[in-house]
Amino acid sequence: MAEPAPLYLADLHTALGAKFVPFAGYAMPVHYRTGVMAEHLWCREQAGLFDVSHMGQVLLPADQAAGLERLVPVDVIDLPVGRQRYGVFTNDRGGVLDDLMIARRAGDLLLVVNAACTAGDIAHLARHLTGVAPVSHRALLALQGPLAERALARLLPDVAGMRFMDAAVMPWTGDELWIARSGYTGEDGFEISVHTTGARGLAQVLLDMDEVAPIGLGARDSLRLEAGLPLYGHDLGPDITPIEAGLGWAISRARRTGGARAGGYPGAGVLQAQAVRGAPRRRVGLRPQGRVPMRAGVPLFDAVAGGARIGHVTSGGFGPSVGGPISMGLIRADIPTDAPLYGEVRGKRLPAAQTPLPFQPQNCKR
């Protein structure tokens, strides 16, 4: 196996005491000196800086909006300049090839996709669209937390005027920053694409602020889990439809049955049928009753002994803000929402209560 590639900011991570893990072909900082728990709580209280440069950035010409709509059940054509939408690439079975952000800018569309899916996504786009331009030499930073606006506005006062899912381009020391008010933590915050030449300087000036601390991949996962946000490859995948995953809202009104541009994307028939008749499975939140975390892959049953296997945990671990173990799972849709479930961990069936998502209230600037 090839050595994982370093991120642009690898030297900075090393200087900050990062412990690295291989993830999606990159050596990623899993945590820094204080560890996952402290980083997670810091991000919920203050502001955390994440290096998410492993994610793919792709530009499309503005005239490809209609073409992109043939790949995603999202209203791209009517997406206003300066706004961003969440979407999924679907396959013919209505499953999810990847989930992504689509930002409409003055002259083009900016897509941000998952690291492990980037190559496949670019090939998929290039088969159907023209002018697909993968972005190179740009790092991607995320600044997340209740004090993110205060911190970033010191450098760029205009970010205070952005709302959740706004996208803007702002000048920064001779370069430009591509900024979206969004994130993957359930907190308010920004995702900032910056040319590699300016990335270190931007990261450093933010980290020099009292309220900003570096946060690794470990806390990124526990933060998004508490926020009930799906992780591609775990809670989403080619055999899971967006409706099963609880992402029916990501199918834009204009693309639903009766909408102005209904269907016309891979698997539309499957998803339209599921929208009416329901999907075979549904994503649930789970609170294990004891202290034992139920991690991805734990089978779920409807009885403490015997009974039927009715699903499995897709993501799970410990929620530092919740103060206990939390999981998300995919279960048979016919299981009553108040039915107690049992996860089998190391041969023992342990009770877990179904619970509404998110586990931690989202704190976005609407």
Add this chain to the structure above:
Amino acid sequence: MRFTEDHEWLHVENGVVVVGITGYAAEQLGDVVFVDLPETGTAVSKDEEIVVIESVKAASDILAPLDGEIIEVNTALADNPGLVNEDPMGAAWFFKMRIDNLAVVDEYMTEAAYQAHIGA
């Protein structure tokens, strides 16, 4: 005190072997959120998985360092798993075991050898 390659420490006290994990191991695991301990009275074989440590990152197994019988487990870890991070070499011992021949403990690494093993 003696040390295994799997980052456990062993310490003979009142004729029984007290077992825990090293500070190095605790640091590698990160914040511990749950420790699954064996039942008192369990007969265990060397290299059998007898403890599971759940950290915020992952679940890790601890192997029995010797053949013997578990005679006591540290129930304080049930309520306060974070003790493993706070005091791994002391208050966060995992279990005590009775073994036939205490001399085998000395076949494990000394502290100096362990420090060399972890590259400290």
